[in-house]
Amino acid sequence: MAGAKYDKYFLSYQGEEPTFGDYKSLLSxxxxxxxxxxxxxxxxxxxxxxxxxxxxWQVFTAPVCWETIPHIHKYDEFLIFLGATLPxxxxxxxxxxxxWIGKELEKHTISAATVVFIPRGVLHCPLNFRKINxxxxxxxxYLGGTLDVTRLENFDEEHFDFEGPVNLRRFPKIKPK
Numbered sequence: 433m434a435g436a437k438y439d440k441y442f443l444s445y446q447g448e449e450p451t452f453g454d455y456k457s458l459l460s461x462x463x464x465x466x467x468x469x470x471x472x473x474x475x476x477x478x479x480x481x482x483x484x485x486x487x488x489w490q491v492f493t494a495p496v497c498w499e500t501i502p503h504i505h506k507y508d509e510f511l512i513f514l515g516a517t518l519p520x521x522x523x524x525x526x527x528x529x530x531x532w533i534g535k536e537l538e539k540h541t542i543s544a545a546t547v548v549f550i551p552r553g554v555l556h557c558p559l560n561f562r563k564i565n566x567x568x569x570x571x572x573x574y575l576g577g578t579l580d581v582t583r584l585e586n587f588d589e590e591h592f593d594f595e596g597p598v599n600l601r602r603f604p605k606i607k608p609k
Contacts, residue, residue, distance in 0.1 A: 443479050455479060460533045466496035468567065477577035487576040491516050492527070495568045497598045499559040502537060502584040504552075507576035511548040511559075516567040521545060526565040530594070532558055539595065553583065562596055 436601070443458060450459035450470035455478040459470040473488040474480075491592045515524025522545040529542040542548070550556050560569075587598065 434450075436452055441480065443474065444491055447530075450497070462490060464490060464498060466494040466498075466561070466599070468493050468603070476574075477580070481579075484575065484577045486571050486572075486576065486579050487573045488570075490570045491567050492561050492564055495561055495564055495597065495599050496601050497558055497560040497594070498601045499557040500589045500600055501587050502532065502555050502557045503581045504555050505550075505574065505576065505582075506580050507552050507574060508551075509550040509556075509575070510573040511550065512571035512573065513542050513548075514569040514571070515545060516569040520570065524566060525568060527561065527568045528563040529568075530558070530560040530562050530596070531556065531583075558592065558594070560594055560596075560598055562594075562598070 437454065437566060442513050445458045448459070450457070450461050452458040452461040452463065454472075455475040457479075458472055458474065460473055462469040462471045468491040471488065474483075474486065476483045476486040479540050489578055494527045494537040513525065513527075514521040517524035527543070531542060531548065532538065533540060533548075533550065533554065537555070540548075561570075
């Protein structure tokens with residue numbers, strides 16, 4: 433049914449090889465080896481014009497702190513932490529993830545399957561996947577068509593008190609295509 437009226441609303445995996453920084457396919461290479469790959473992302477309007485959400489699914493297999501600088505977004509976001517063993521995504525969660533939230537950078541440790549609601553404009557991160565006993569599924573749902581980020585200026589991540597082990601990672605630069 434090629435060329436059908438509603439084809440533009442479907443984004444399907446077509447067997448393409450995943451690459452880093454791909455904003456139009458469902459699969460992409462993860463930025464760090466602590467994330468099993470390939471990862472699955474839907475990048476909103478760059479992939480399906482008119483879409484008003486972004487979402488990603490990643491399986492973390494080892495400790496890593498990957499969102500190191502606190503930031504805000506224009507739209508609401510949900511961070512979902514689940515175990516990665518089917519069918520029981522709640523009982524299979526066996527990890528400790530530290531998330532700092534609010535202008536006070538209030539620390540929260542996620543030690544059970546959890547959904548976190550981050551209202552638009554609320555400062556959040558770092559996000560430290562500090563202890564991974566079993567792989568966990570991380571799902572981010574952002575309610576904007578493109579992923580906007582305003583990072584906290586002059587944040588000293590090298591001297592931030594993570595209150596425990598940290599494996600800092602910084603995102604590689606994405607080259608425009």
